[in-house]
Amino acid sequence: MVSQTTELLKKELPLEQELVVLPEDVVTGLVLVDIINGFCTVGAGNLAPREPNRQISGMINESARLARLFCDKKLPVMAFLDSHHPDKPEHPYPSHCIAGTDESNLVPALRWIENETNVTIRRKECYDGYLGSMEVDGSNVFVDWVKNNQIEAILVVGVCTDICVLDFVCSTISARNRGFLAPLKDVTVYSRACATFDVPLQIARNTKGVLAHPQELMHHVGLYMAKERGAKIVNEVSFGAPK
Numbered sequence: 001m002v003s004q005t006t007e008l009l010k011k012e013l014p015l016e017q018e019l020v021v022l023p024e025d026v027v028t029g030l031v032l033v034d035i036i037n038g039f040c041t042v043g044a045g046n047l048a049p050r051e052p053n054r055q056i057s058g059m060i061n062e063s064a065r066l067a068r069l070f071c072d073k074k075l076p077v078m079a080f081l082d083s084h085h086p087d088k089p090e091h092p093y094p095s096h097c098i099a100g101t102d103e104s105n106l107v108p109a110l111r112w113i114e115n116e117t118n119v120t121i122r123r124k125e126c127y128d129g130y131l132g133s134m135e136v137d138g139s140n141v142f143v144d145w146v147k148n149n150q151i152e153a154i155l156v157v158g159v160c161t162d163i164c165v166l167d168f169v170c171s172t173i174s175a176r177n178r179g180f181l182a183p184l185k186d187v188t189v190y191s192r193a194c195a196t197f198d199v200p201l202q203i204a205r206n207t208k209g210v211l212a213h214p215q216e217l218m219h220h221v222g223l224y225m226a227k228e229r230g231a232k233i234v235n236e237v238s239f240g241a242p243k
């Protein structure tokens, strides 16, 4: 149920969404953020949904559909997988997605992309996929992916809209604006292939150390904040004629 408060806040923070047509002659890269069991598969861990969730299953379906389209066209795809060392917690969240466990693996609907030659998998141990792509020598796997593939636009999808998706978008846009990511121009977030988790206020109040996180509201705020940084927010994606 969408609360009256959410409806009111959506009126205060109106988010007009566009439709994007990806031109066939421009290299667009697909970025899949944390579409892994520990965040998306019912019962898979401390941060996994407790019961089936419409926003999350819609996100998985749309992401898998896009991944298939990008792989058929041999366009570059990058997948970030949250994977933590057991001794390095990520506050304020409980232990999650420990490297080597199935929690940190892609959901069943996307597991097949591991065998595709156009897909780059990056395990990261922080929220932000841009920073999580940095190697100890200062190189950056994501920056190299953009440059090596001459990517001019990226389409970002995954979880959580207001956490890892947003952090990645913010860093990427700042890096692009500083000239680190040429030839990247457009950063687009596809709202129907993004999702976040649900902790209603009533539950948070009764659970020590848990922040309230109403799903519809935080998903909306995440998209809104990405738009504030200069990302394009779209609710429809198609491939089209050359520019």
Ligand SMILES: [Zn+2]
Pocket: 082, 083, 084, 090, 096, 097, 125, 126, 127
């Ligand atoms: Zn994490």
